[in-house]
Amino acid sequence: MQEVRIRDEYIKLEQAMKLAGAVSMGSEAKMVIQAGKVLVNSEVELRRGKKLRNGDIFTYENNDYRIIGA
Numbered sequence: 001m002q003e004v005r006i007r008d009e010y011i012k013l014e015q016a017m018k019l020a021g022a023v024s025m026g027s028e029a030k031m032v033i034q035a036g037k038v039l040v041n042s043e044v045e046l047r048r049g050k051k052l053r054n055g056d057i058f059t060y061e062n063n064d065y066r067i068i069g070a
Contacts, residue, residue, distance in 0.1 A: 001057070001064040008070065013040065013058060014048040020065045032060065 004020045014029040023029045032038055033048045039059040054069030
């Protein structure tokens with residue numbers, strides 16, 4: 001599991017995917033999120049603006065990413 005460190009209270013899913021290197025561009029994140037290919041805490045998430053906080057986990061292409069907050 002990869003860790004995604006953030007400085008603020010939360011990060012939006014789309015931004016977290018880019019920060020983690022799971023996608024290269026925001027447009028790619030938007031497409032895969034809207035296609036239902038991303039899980040947040042083991043549930044399909046269709047909102048790219050979903051706020052992720054410390055301890056949340058998102059999954060994309062069988063890779064898990066844990067948010068580590070400030």
